[in-house]
Amino acid sequence: MYxxxxxxxxxxxxxxxxxxxxxxxxxxxKLSEDEFRPLRLMNGLYVQRHAPMLRVAIPYGLLSSKQLxxxxxxxxxxxxxxxxxxxRQNVQYNWPDLERVPDILADLASVEMHAIQTSxxxxxxxxxxxxxxxxxxxxxxxxxxxEIIRQWSTxxxxxxFLPRKFKIAVSGATNDRAAVQVHDIGIYLVKxxxxxxxxxxxxxxxxGRTPYIGPTIRPFLEKKHLLSYLExxxxxxxxxGRRDNIYKxxxxxxxxxxxxxxxxxxxxxxxxxxxxxxxxxxxxxxxxVKSFFTMPDYDTDAxxxxxxxxHLASDKAFANWxxxxxxxxxxxxxKAVVISLKSPGVAPGDATAEQMEWIASLSDQYSxxxxxxxHDQNLVLPNVKQADLYTxxxxxxxxxxxxxxxxxxxxxxxxxxxxxxSLANAGSIPIAKQINEKFDDLDxxxxxxxxxxxxxGCMNACGHHHVGHIGILGVDKKxxxxxxxxxxxxxxxxxxLGDRLGPSFAKAEVADVIAKLIDVYIENRHEDERFLDTxxxxxxxxxxxxxxxxx
Amino acid sequence: xxxxxxxxxVEDNWTLVREIESIADCPAGDVIVPFAFWQENRxxxxxxxxxxxxxxxxxxxxxxxxxxxxxxxLIALDFPAFKDGRSYSHARLxxxxxxxxxxxxxxxxxxRDQLFFxxxxxxxxxxxxxxxxxxxxxxxxxxxxxxxxxxxxGALPIYKVR
Ligand code: SF4
Numbered sequence: 001m002y003x004x005x006x007x008x009x010x011x012x013x014x015x016x017x018x019x020x021x022x023x024x025x026x027x028x029x030k031l032s033e034d035e036f037r038p039l040r041l042m043n044g045l046y047v048q049r050h051a052p053m054l055r056v057a058i059p060y061g062l063l064s065s066k067q068l069x070x071x072x073x074x075x076x077x078x079x080x081x082x083x084x085x086x087x088r089q090n091v092q093y094n095w096p097d098l099e100r101v102p103d104i105l106a107d108l109a110s111v112e113m114h115a116i117q118t119s120x121x122x123x124x125x126x127x128x129x130x131x132x133x134x135x136x137x138x139x140x141x142x143x144x145x146x147e148i149i150r151q152w153s154t155x156x157x158x159x160x161f162l163p164r165k166f167k168i169a170v171s172g173a174t175n176d177r178a179a180v181q182v183h184d185i186g187i188y189l190v191k192x193x194x195x196x197x198x199x200x201x202x203x204x205x206x207x208g209r210t211p212y213i214g215p216t217i218r219p220f221l222e223k224k225h226l227l228s229y230l231e232x233x234x235x236x237x238x239x240x241g242r243r244d245n246i247y248k249x250x251x252x253x254x255x256x257x258x259x260x261x262x263x264x265x266x267x268x269x270x271x272x273x274x275x276x277x278x279x280x281x282x283x284x285x286x287x288x289v290k291s292f293f294t295m296p297d298y299d300t301d302a303x304x305x306x307x308x309x310x311h312l313a314s315d316k317a318f319a320n321w322x323x324x325x326x327x328x329x330x331x332x333x334x335k336a337v338v339i340s341l342k343s344p345g346v347a348p349g350d351a352t353a354e355q356m357e358w359i360a361s362l363s364d365q366y367s368x369x370x371x372x373x374x375h376d377q378n379l380v381l382p383n384v385k386q387a388d389l390y391t392x393x394x395x396x397x398x399x400x401x402x403x404x405x406x407x408x409x410x411x412x413x414x415x416x417x418x419x420x421x422s423l424a425n426a427g428s429i430p431i432a433k434q435i436n437e438k439f440d441d442l443d444x445x446x447x448x449x450x451x452x453x454x455x456x457g458c459m460n461a462c463g464h465h466h467v468g469h470i471g472i473l474g475v476d477k478k479x480x481x482x483x484x485x486x487x488x489x490x491x492x493x494x495x496x497l498g499d500r501l502g503p504s505f506a507k508a509e510v511a512d513v514i515a516k517l518i519d520v521y522i523e524n525r526h527e528d529e530r531f532l533d534t535x536x537x538x539x540x541x542x543x544x545x546x547x548x549x550x551x
Numbered sequence: 552x553x554x555x556x557x558x559x560x561v562e563d564n565w566t567l568v569r570e571i572e573s574i575a576d577c578p579a580g581d582v583i584v585p586f587a588f589w590q591e592n593r594x595x596x597x598x599x600x601x602x603x604x605x606x607x608x609x610x611x612x613x614x615x616x617x618x619x620x621x622x623x624x625l626i627a628l629d630f631p632a633f634k635d636g637r638s639y640s641h642a643r644l645x646x647x648x649x650x651x652x653x654x655x656x657x658x659x660x661x662x663r664d665q666l667f668f669x670x671x672x673x674x675x676x677x678x679x680x681x682x683x684x685x686x687x688x689x690x691x692x693x694x695x696x697x698x699x700x701x702x703x704x705g706a707l708p709i710y711k712v713r
Contacts (some may be wrong), residue, residue, distance in 0.1 A: 005713070007697045007699075007709055007712075007713070010696060010697045011695060011697045011699070014694065014695050014696065014697070015695075018694045018695075022664065035633075035662060035664075038633070038634065039664055121634065121636075148710075151699045151709060151710075152699060152700055152708070154699050155667075155668075155695060155698075155699065156699075156700055157639065157667070157668040157669075157671035157672050157700070157702050158636075158639040158640055158643055158668075158672055158702065159636070159639075160636065160639075160668055161633065161634055161635065161636025161639065161665075161668075162636060227708070235640055238636055238637060238639070238640050239609070239613075239637055239640050243609075243635060243637075273648060277701075278701050278707060278708060278711065279701060279708060281710065282710070282711075284710075285710035285713070288710075288713070
């Protein structure tokens with residue numbers, strides 16, 4: 001993984017000192033709450049329902065075991081012994097003291113981490129495919145480009161006060177696991193007709209109250225132009241994005257108001273001025289950054305193992321886990337292992353200090369000391385030998401980390417909701433709990449198969465409900481928590497926004513409604529059809545009829 | 552005006568006129584006038600012996616002022632609220648693209664914690680918000696010693712330096 005040089009380290013160290021000073025000035029009354037707000041926000045510090053919340057950046061989701069141990073340490077030392085992994089591949093602490101946040105940042109800096117630009121109206125953490133570097137369907141590892149973007153966007157002097165937050169995602173694979181098309185800028189690594197690899201650039205996607213799938217504004221961009229092109233998009237947005245209405249300030253609104261053609265024209269015109277200038281990336285820098293993402297020395301004998309097959313045959317629980325929680329690796333004899341942070345009874349995405357330390361040590365033993373945070377709020381050990389899987393599974397089970405539910409109904413995405421977030425209309429964690437209680441039969445869950453439930457506590461859509469196969473949105477109905485459902489959303493390459501099922505439901509009804517939706521799916525499905533595919537084939541009416549019939 | 556310039560707090564001769572209706576109301580001396588006022592009164596303003604300056608905010612397109620650049624000794628860029636980052640683009644475009652070599656001045660909601668960014672975008676002088684101590688704000692220029700990107704301060708992208 002990327003290793004800081006002196007420049008990178010200096011910048012995070014100086015940031016710690018800057019924030020220490022800002023916090024001091026605030027506590028001394030020299031900065032007003034209004035003036036301090038954007039400064040703390042640019043360090044990922046929110047003020048929430050109960051206490052400040054600190055969001056720490058995990059660039060493109062990649063952690064070393066040393067870093068994960070530090071995250072565990074921070075949760076013990078400054079928080080309540082746990083942390084929450086978010087849909088932005090970041091990690092959040094819900095209970096730090098403001099006075100001690102500068103010390104947390106200093107601890108983070110000691111392991112090459114920071115909280116820079118994890119909130120505020122600036123360019124946020126660039127996200128990517130959780131299987132980057134190991135996926136079979138990958139054209140090229142996207143992470144070097146994410147890192148190049150991270151550096152360019154860090155303290156960008158022109159783009160630190162944008163109309164609104166700005167999110168970039170990069171994927172290098174055929175299957176989109178990074179929800180690229182619903183980002184402010186989405187980037188796919190693609191090959192052109194001449195066989196060269198470059199970028200397809202998408203702009204103006206986004207969720208929130210007006211969700212859009214972003215259009216492609218440039219089908220092919222040479223690698224050397226990556227940063228100048230991003231700069232051109234950001235400049236058009238910084239100058240012309242709306243600032244009068246926070247709900248209309250994202251780039252998607254600008255792209256839509258101008259129309260894709262006019263927006264593209266403006267970007268290209270801006271880009272003409274700067275494309276041949278000093279921003280051009282040279283191959284030397286691309287190669288330098290790439291050199292940090294080399295593959296480990298894989299064991300060429302790994303696929304000669306036959307114990308894996310034996311365990312699959314003899315241990316049903318292991319086989320269940322293997323079926324859901326393993327992902328094919330490009331090297332024979334290896335798998336990427338998904339560690340579920342969705343065990344029943346736990347808020348989705350939460351991990352205790354003990355679990356984090358446990359995972360860090362397992363990654364040292366079995367996966368070259370690397371861990372990846374997924375945007376579905378799980379963790380991945382990317383490089384595990386198949387011969388080690390059985391032992392690893394047993395060890396994960398000891399810490400409730402082997403729930404065999406990846407991609408299943410209980411592998412829900414869920415924002416913090418009313419329990420923590422001051423913007424929420426309704427709780428999402430209690431709904432996750434309700435669903436877990438209703439669907440506690442593992443065989444049934446496996447029979448239902450892939451089903452992505454995504455839940456947000458308000459229109460801000462942090463839980464990406466628009467792109468859930470079933471989306472759940474918390475709404476306020478005369479002071480009561482209600483839930484609106486959507487069907488048929490997806491953030492994959494063939495992306496789609498969910499359609500509204502109908503009037504909202506009371507809190508107690510949600511899991512029952514989902515059970516009915518699943519009945520309809522099971523009655524109608526063709527063999528090997530996922531819920532999403534059946535919905536796309538049969539449409540809304542059978543679902544609607546069943547759910548509202550008894551009302 | 553009391554401003555920060557070249558890392559010092561200095562008093563200079565410019566007077567900022569935020570709003571003005573008629574040329575008769577225009578004070579004598581070096582005045583910074585709204586761009587719209589400049590457009591309406593260009594000839595009479597040019598006829599006086601003072602230095603000329605305008606102020607603009609993000610509602611005005613940078614390109615709209617470009618033809619007149621040679622007349623200006625100074626352009627003030629307004630930050631009506633520090634969250635409004637449009638003037639950062641103004642600054643870079645004026646300096647880097649349109650070759651403005653007069654003085655760029657930040658006015659409005661100008662605060663210590665933005666100075667580092669403003670300086671990088673090519674702003675030369677700063678009228679700090681009036682309730683803030685400019686001497687204390689000087690430290691803001693030194694927040695960071697490393698710059699990742701190119702900007703109007705002539706820094707090369709870090710990848711050309713490594
Ligand atoms: S979706 Fe709404 S309730 Fe949930 S975390 Fe985001 S802002 Fe808070």
